[in-house]
Amino acid sequence: MPLTRLFAVGLWLVATGGSTAVVWTATSVVAADVTDRSARVLAHDDVVSEIESGAQETTTSTTTTFPVAVPSTAPIPGGGQRQNPTNPSPPTSSAPLPRASQPDAPGMPVPPLAPEAGTSTGPAAPEPSVQPRRSSPPSPEPEPRPTATYSTPGGTVRVTCDGIFIKLISAIPASGYEAVVVSGGPGNVDVRFAGPAQEEESVKAVCFGQPIRYYDQGPPQWQAPDPER
Known part of the structure; x- marks a missing residue:
């Protein structure tokens, strides 16, 4: 084994x-x-000749030939021949020209062209006249109310009237005095000026269309005129 x-x-x-x-x-x-x-081993001239021959072969192989159009002939009656062009010219139109481009026939009137849409051939509409604005008359100025000024050693009082009504405008005390308004209207005006020595000056007035001053006695009463007199 x-x-x-x-x-x-x-x-x-x-x-x-x-x-x-x-x-x-x-x-x-x-x-x-x-x-x-x-x-x-190839010589320099052999290399150049081989390169040129290769380039010629390449040019020959890439050359493209295009067919040339040849007009064809067709027989026509009478023994002649008719040539058909390869590129026929476009047919001409026999449509009638517009009215604006047709030549005017002698002796024929030419109707006017219709106006374009949006244009007006009539006379221009007159512009609306501007009415001058009426100025309202000036309101009458209110008449000045009658006034009165009363001067005393204790101070000065100024009042105004509105019909039979009276109104106190101002009460200015003098130096050392103090003004006390007892009544400022509308029935009467009563102003008192108190001095340092307890002396007192007063101005009292009422209205009957204009201011009227009164003194220690009571205010005068207005009386309506008697129509019988």
Whole structure:
């Protein structure tokens, strides 16, 4: 049994060595053939001529020819021939021209053109007249009310009248006096000025259309005029 195994191992080694030798030999032959072949050497003129010939071949191969249109002929009656142009001219229109572009016939009146939409051919409408604005008459100014000023050593009193009614406007005491308003209207005005020495000055007034001053006696009474007198 050991001999058989040794024989098999030896046979495998021999086969492996033989195949390796065959492969190495073939590789050496191919390498020698490649390295021993001499490269082709071209002169400068040969290189230039080959480049020019290649360029001419390229130009020839890329040239494109276009067909040329030739007018065709067709027989017509009578023995003649009619030529059909390749590019016929567009047909002319025989439609009548608009009225505005047609030439006027001699002796024929030309009707006027209709006005365009939005335009007016009539006389212009008169503009509306502007009436002057009437100014209202100025309101009459109210008549000034009658007034009166009364001066005393104790001070000054100012009153105004409205018909039979009286109204106190101001009461200004003098230096050292004090104003006491007993009545400021509308029946009568009664102002008293008290001094430092117990002296007293008074102003009393009523209205009958205008201020009327009265003194210690009572205020005068207004009496209507007698119509019989």
